[in-house]
Amino acid sequence: MTESIEKIVAELPSLKNVTGAWAVTDERLARGDAVFLADLGIALARTYGSSRQVWQYRSVFDHLLRLLATTPGRDNAVQALRLVGSAEVAGRKLDRYVTSLLASGHEVADLTAVFTGQASEELRACLVHELVLRGVVVEETPGIARWVTSPHWSHHPLGRLPVRLSDVESRADFPNYGAHGSSHSMPYGPLESRAPMVIADARVPSVEETTTQAAAGAMAKAVANWAEESNGRIEARLFVFAEPLDAGSVPEALLTLGLECLRGAGKKTELSVTACAPAQVWRVLFAAASSGGAYNSGSYGAYGRLAAWQSMAALAGCPEGAAVSEVEARVRDGTWHVFDADTEWFEQVAWDIGVAALAPGRRDLAVLAATDTD
Template identity: 65%
Template structure:
């Protein structure tokens, strides 16, 4: 370890501002010395990357990783991978974040090194699906294809996902990264649908709730992070209908189910709003909720966000256990989907609001997922 790196490591806990350390790293990368940036990052992880890392360490480490990932040059990619592969810095959450960062900032051919050099199997799995989300044909990409198509990781949770995008997944909202931060779109919030006036005429058969804990958990997969890591609320319920429900009668049916999220809806000041929702739109909303998180967290990023979105979508559609991705997509496409919200005490109607209902092809099963979060 050089004397300068020793000084950085020893002096970090006493700093009230880490901009000076970051400026040194910026200058060294500009001179082409990527190794100098990774070296103190590894040393800092060894010294301060424990269960409760110093805020100075977290800030500097994040800057070093982003600096290496966003600066052109193959040597910067290699050093970024070395940085996150040190035992003290490694972890599933960091692997997910790093895969999203690299896939967003680098060409696929630059990332082939991750499949032969420094990188955990978890990082590789995440990187594969981050690239798939960006339209990369990973099964045809030199340096990536052999690992991506190998059967050795089919038992990994992400192994359920196909290596190509389905038609429902096109247009996923993916983050963009820069050295100073990141940004992403939020395809949810107050509904832009029409108010439901309850004009009558549509028959609404009686309903019995048939939700199981397993179904509720599966339907809520995409928004689980809102409740576990932020201030969110989730309502996930399934109802069996005594007779076929017409898709056009779904809004009226929602008001009869006793949903907590719609308590008081239908009254003058709490009008139910919504509209028919293409399944691709439902997937996009669920993916954003899972991948980018709620008001106080950053979600699980693209790869696991993709998986969680499909888990929620499949459960809402009533996909049978053990179904593969193609079977899940077919069933999801057969259902009628509806997006909704209302000015009730439950929905925040600010930024993080979701209301989705899925009606089975025979009209006898109605599944509902509502989620809200607030800062």
């Protein structure tokens, strides 16, 4: 059974549940009628888009958008673009969301319409980096290469990111989208088993804190959404040692810095500090930025990539605005650790991050900790 768009729009606020409306959109798309879904979405947005009280609208709109954007087929991708590009719907946050959906559900060839039609520059820029993250060589892809290699978008915030994937980014985690929801892996959180550290008698040189508000904000870019949009808290601090610090002494050094996140950590309180490759840190920061914390959805892939690199740059001691190639070189020359502690500061639910970066020269130590809870 099918229903008219006018009838669905008129009856929507009175519905106790929206499964019937979902079924209509499912059935129409199964018949190949992607235009109906886009028309319905535009009509719903025109009627209810300015009201946040109509939960039925939000549910049905997201369902039909997900159907169009994640069901393979060029017609579906084109109608998803028509929907998000309409005056009733268009917005930067939606562009970020829909490009993540499109990149997860469509062949690259089906997405070239983004670069030939009326899509916004924001949507194009986001899609470029969603594809780059998935290993697509966009500057060699027909239908996309011309836009990617044009200098006209270099002013865009995402324009400073390279259009080829770095080795440091090789383990990005992506959400799994479906019509009824999504899921994503979380490469962080409290360890399932954490043995108390054995604190050695390593010599730790005298140290001075050099944290500034600007530096703390830069280091925290990837996790800022946890505090701004969810229940999270962040500690980001910089320290300079009087003499080079032996990389093996980083665990002991962390306990001397007066970190709030490690208050009470030591011989009796469980603490884990592990040396790791910078790729592991990037993966954690990207996941935090792109997928968000307990009560938000993050910045999605493109801006998640940007935020992860901004945090990595600050942790590695790079000047603001440094090219990613420069950042990557300095990141590789540093020494990276992740840490986890059973302290009251960490929520110990699912969203716990601890990173310590010892810069080349081994005197500058950057620490970033974040936690969130539902």
